[in-house]
Amino acid sequence: MMDTEVAISGAGPTGLLLGAELALAGVRVRILERQRERHGQSRALTLHPRSIEILELRGIADRFLALGRTVPSWHFAGLPRELDFSALDTRHGYTLFLEQARTEQLLEERARELGVEISYGHEVVSLAQDDDGVTVAGVGPDGDFRLRAAYLVGCDGGRSKVRESAGIGFPGSDGTMSSMLGDFAVVDHDEIAAAGRTPVLIAPLSGGLTRFVVTSPERMRVPATEPVTFDEFRETLTNLAGTSFGIAEPRWLSRFGNATRLAENYRSGRVFVAGDAAHIHFPAAGQGLNTGLQDAMNLGWKLAAEIRGWAPAGLLDTYHAERFPVGQLVTDNTQAQTLLLELTLVPEYRRPVTALRELLNSLLELPEVNARLAGLVSALSTSYPAPDGDPLVGARLPDRMLGSEGAKLVHSGTFGYAGDGAAEVAEGWKGRITAADSLPENVREVLVRPDGHIAWVRRENEPPDAALREAAITAWAGAPERTAVR
16 A cells, blocks of 8 residues: 655755656655754745746746746856846746745645645654565654655755655765855845945845855865854855945854765656755756756656656656756756866966856857857757757747647647647546647647657648557647547
8 A cells, every 4th residue: 555656755846846847747655854844944046037938837926926037148167247137048048046045835735735744853863675665664742653665856955865865866066165155134224235346246135135246366275064153154254245235134154165076877767856855056047946846847757757657668767868868967057167267266267267268258248158058058049859850849838829829739748749639639648738820930730748848740741640649648648538630
């Protein structure tokens, strides 16, 4: 007997979105969260364009947009020439400033609306899996507990007990530098306004708080695990900027480093990892939370398909095949950005690295270069490998092309199909495919996955072929319930 079909360890953004995705498909889900209550800390501040798009695919983006603040440009390694998200092929060409606490609140509301059970104060300690399921052992408010699930997903952070217990390696590099951040209830806004450009990142938060992020040559070798004191933060701020900006009443102080690791495999039998449990890195350009949300979007519909019995062979293995390379791209680019920041603080490297930064900054003036890095950081350029070589297959269906009406196609987590006789084709995979009437340019048929990536296309210059279409759809959406339309 199974206590639940899928157990998720961790009620952060990744675990909450994954739980909602599974529940949307009718899967019974239980999320186990070590903390006794939601932390309420601001933590990560950004939702990038692709993350907003996937929320739009489920009809919930407006909830986040109503609470956040949009910014049309972003940065790469803190270079002065910013990345222009507004020039990208999306209706959401901006970063949304929204504290992680609010992102989690909205995702939890979504998960609970769909019937997800969330158990706070339940820490997963170990697991044992067999051919039929996973036995999860942990500690809860009432003592030890055991839970039986068909599958387990570790969304439990960089020190993931799930990853460790499943025997998934986590190779990478230890930290060589650290930075500090602080959220303060009291600051001198006049001093901030008069300061102009400083080596300190300053960002207003909701509730009257202000965030400061500092990287000090004198303190950057302090281990990330060492707590930050208010006196240390104020002194460092004064040394860097010439003023403490009147900071007082700290609400959160933290130190973070550039340790970088990537799980060797995102799957071990019936156990998966996602988010920080699969990849950790310096928070350069704010990609961590966003990458975790996109992990969840990729895994959710595939795991639901397996549980519901219609998944084609090998579908679950595509989670690692598609998301591991993305994890590599993120860990590689964050290491490059971090080095460009770190070496400016080391006297013997300051001059050549400054020259390198000036060169890269000039390259960002070129629209093609700017768009390339903007697509990488925003994840809009993410494309999954396609065996047939068509450049559209594996890429996200452009949001401008999909439009607000088109996004409703996959609000229920189904595939979307557009082309001749779309309604009849969808009927062949009833409940798995929703019919559409809008097509990308130069395309006669298209199958869009539940995560908004293109699974198959037939171009205008290709003749219709019912057998080919059925085979292509079956490869992703499983066998039809009845013979597909000819």
